[in-house]
Amino acid sequence: MDLEAAKMVGAGLAAIGAGMAALGVGNVFGSFLESALRNPGAADGQQGRLFIGFAAAELLGLLAFVVAMIILFV
């Protein structure tokens, strides 16, 4: 396999990270909704924590995107 082809394959593999982050973000919002429906009174106070969890999970997906871009173009 020559270098160009290997780069393309590597960038494609890096995209797996984006899918994994999608699982993480879905899990954050899913768990929040599940507990928010059990106790709607407490839900509004936890929105800040919801978005902290979202940001942490999303960052890793964005890093996977950055890795793919670096492999492809740098």
Add this chain to the structure above:
Amino acid sequence: MHQFTIEPWLGANWDVAGYNIAFTNSAAWMLITAVVLWIFMLGGMRRQLVPGRWQMMVETFTGFIDDMLEANIGKGGRKYVPYIFSLFMFILFANLLGLMPLGVVGLHPFTFTSHFTITGVLAIMSFLIVLTVGFWKHGLHFFSLFVPSGTPLIMAIFIAPIEFISFMFRPFSLGLRLFVAMMAGHVLLEVLSSFVIDGWNAGAGFGLLVGVPSFVLMVAICALEILVAGIQAYVFALLSSLYINDAENLH
């Protein structure tokens, strides 16, 4: 890609000490964002007893940031409202203005938040405020941030370097998140619009098979991008206030 290229609008040959300081499209859109934000705020600062629609809108935003700082930092958070509010509104307006379909009238918006130089500087500003406040209020005791309270000494040896790395990574993660989220959204829209154009260029069959679904998806992604523009501005402000909380209320 053309929408991300920085080109000089004025003074392509302004040089200071070997560095070019041309007035670029990035700087121009920062100025436009600041002016739009200024007009928005001016319309809402008439201080009427019974607020009109516009004043209500501005007060919703200020109240939102005020509540966020109150919840995350506590009583001492009040003095950071101007900074966090400016940060939030500037990023929000920049993200939204970058999504405006002004290209139909020939004025292509430039999303300057899709460049790491700009988001990086904003993140470094937040980080510097954290450092300044931390060392100002707590002196060298601020370093105890790296050792969570109640850690046994043996664990502290391992935890301190990890905490230090995670602390130093904060400005990067803060800037990177906004920059990548905005850039990825714009790249996605560009890819989908190229599907529409190339599909129709390849013939009516491809146009109907590829172009029309891509166009429908584009409309949906545009709605998603508006959501992302809001969420990313909120997350930036939220994380900035959390980091300031670390410095303000050292455990």
